[in-house]
Amino acid sequence: MGLNKEQIEIYDEIEQTRKDLYKNPKLDTLFFELTDECNLACLHCGSSCSPEKRTMLPKEYIFKTLKEVKDAYGSEIFIALTGGEPLLHPDFFEIVDKINELGFSWGITTNGTLIDEEMAKKLENHHMGSISISLDGLKEEHNKLRRNSFAFDKAVKGIQNVVQYTKAISMVTTVVSKLNIHSLQAIYDFVLTLNVNHLRLINIEPIGRAKDEKEYLLDYQEMDELLEFIRIHRVNKDNKMQVTYGCSHYVDMYETLVRDNYFFCTAGLSVASITAEGNIVACLNIDRYPILNQGNVKEDSFVKVWENEFKVYRKDRSAQCGECKKCNYRLACKGDSAHTWDFMLNEPRYCLRMLEKDYCNKIQDLTIEKLIDNPNALEDIFSDDSNNVKNYGLLMKSKMIYPDLTKKRSTKTFYYTCLYGPYRLYQEDLNEKENEFIGKETLKEKDNDNKPIMKKEKKAKKKPNIKPMLRLYGPPISRRIIKKTKKHRRIKQNFD
Ligand code: SF4
Ligand code: SF4
Ligand code: SF4
Numbered sequence: 001m002g003l004n005k006e007q008i009e010i011y012d013e014i015e016q017t018r019k020d021l022y023k024n025p026k027l028d029t030l031f032f033e034l035t036d037e038c039n040l041a042c043l044h045c046g047s048s049c050s051p052e053k054r055t056m057l058p059k060e061y062i063f064k065t066l067k068e069v070k071d072a073y074g075s076e077i078f079i080a081l082t083g084g085e086p087l088l089h090p091d092f093f094e095i096v097d098k099i100n101e102l103g104f105s106w107g108i109t110t111n112g113t114l115i116d117e118e119m120a121k122k123l124e125n126h127h128m129g130s131i132s133i134s135l136d137g138l139k140e141e142h143n144k145l146r147r148n149s150f151a152f153d154k155a156v157k158g159i160q161n162v163v164q165y166t167k168a169i170s171m172v173t174t175v176v177s178k179l180n181i182h183s184l185q186a187i188y189d190f191v192l193t194l195n196v197n198h199l200r201l202i203n204i205e206p207i208g209r210a211k212d213e214k215e216y217l218l219d220y221q222e223m224d225e226l227l228e229f230i231r232i233h234r235v236n237k238d239n240k241m242q243v244t245y246g247c248s249h250y251v252d253m254y255e256t257l258v259r260d261n262y263f264f265c266t267a268g269l270s271v272a273s274i275t276a277e278g279n280i281v282a283c284l285n286i287d288r289y290p291i292l293n294q295g296n297v298k299e300d301s302f303v304k305v306w307e308n309e310f311k312v313y314r315k316d317r318s319a320q321c322g323e324c325k326k327c328n329y330r331l332a333c334k335g336d337s338a339h340t341w342d343f344m345l346n347e348p349r350y351c352l353r354m355l356e357k358d359y360c361n362k363i364q365d366l367t368i369e370k371l372i373d374n375p376n377a378l379e380d381i382f383s384d385d386s387n388n389v390k391n392y393g394l395l396m397k398s399k400m401i402y403p404d405l406t407k408k409r410s411t412k413t414f415y416y417t418c419l420y421g422p423y424r425l426y427q428e429d430l431n432e433k434e435n436e437f438i439g440k441e442t443l444k445e446k447d448n449d450n451k452p453i454m455k456k457e458k459k460a461k462k463k464p465n466i467k468p469m470l471r472l473y474g475p476p477i478s479r480r481i482i483k484k485t486k487k488h489r490r491i492k493q494n495f496d
Helices: 005-023 059-073 092-101 117-124 139-147 151-165 183-194 208-212 220-233 301-310 352-363 369-373 377-382 387-400 403-408 411-420 423-428 440-446 481-494
Strands: 031-033 078-083 103-110 130-134 169-176 200-201 240-244 269-273 280-283
Touching: 031 059, 031 139, 059 092, 059 269, 059 301, 078 092, 092 103, 117 151, 130 151, 139 151, 151 169, 169 183, 183 200, 183 220, 200 220, 220 240, 269 301, 280 301
Parallel strands: 031 078, 031 269, 078 103, 103 130, 130 169, 169 200, 200 240
Antiparallel strands: 269 280
């Protein structure tokens, strides 16, 4: 497998930007975890928040930090207020008044359950720019994950109030797990009726409380299903709602197809956060090991810490990791997201290569000959999971479409290709196939002799004419990368 020439050029540019940021970090987004208290105690909470926790970040340290940041970098920095449940902070509106007074724009991440009509109007009067509300499925799934039988109804009411009474850019965030992966379409259809601007789908991660809930993590095929769903639904027919993947992971062939930018974890490079205890950290999703605290706003100057610390994030962590060093994705992935990096063992905890390896291990005893001799073998193995039957279909399709190719490929490579589906052929046989992008949908087309037609993929739909998203759905990336991303989109269109 490998990247093509243009992709290598783009990743070289991204690498250069990354190196520039290692030397000259550029603060872009500052998160304040106002409290670790929450009126819910969700199964998958990345910060292990609950009603029992009560730490509030005192407003005077918030004011001090905001003033310092304004003096050092101006008011272009985006302020993201989160928790726990940020609306539980007793000085919430005093804090946003200060943010407004200093000229910053701001947004919140909330579970939505406390947003009644009055609260929505108040948020609007205090110039809230954007809001992300969590909805992890339809009623039953959401309430199960949230461990509260009223959570769904209250969150939906909160979203409706936001849409009705505020002008803020609205986003529903859904954490996709084994519990709700099969309801993606139902979730999408329901969220569409709420008239929000964005639906952000992110996979559940082995962090916080979800570290103990490994049975909910998505496997390779489910991750593929999620990304494919986002790719297809990126923009809906009426240009009403945009669907996007979070900043979470390097996603190989889905890069730029499921979000606007290439994967680039900017924790400690342009994203910083203050925890409810006042600790200065890179991103609130990263493990809360004391060793990763860079300082504390109760004692230190945030700006000094930002400019002189964060060294662990300002170097290529994949360079010291055995797994990463032998990984084909390293040039583009660079150790993946900091929030799934195990800083104690210095290795990734959950990444594309690991998912692929797990998947391979599951079926390593099957040879391609066995499959061809006994096509039911794969189905038997995965008979409890209808999704896996898809792979059997892909195997047959690959064989049908590429009889010549498959003849000359080694058994091992063919086996691998069959498992991962035809789009992997794009990577492996790029040179042979002259950069054809073989989308999954193209495989459905057949001519009169029932042979598949290699039809060009439809051009990407025009982006919806909706307000540009403030930076709530992931850290920003530099203009340089955005420029390059546009170039890459053009390259992709040329393939189509
Ligand atoms: S996931 Fe959000 S709503 Fe749930 S406990 Fe954590 S902070 Fe609260
Ligand atoms: S990818 Fe990086 S910036 Fe994004 S949530 Fe993870 S650690 Fe934070
Ligand atoms: S091993 Fe995982 S984290 Fe490391 S470069 Fe490969 S995909 Fe990225």
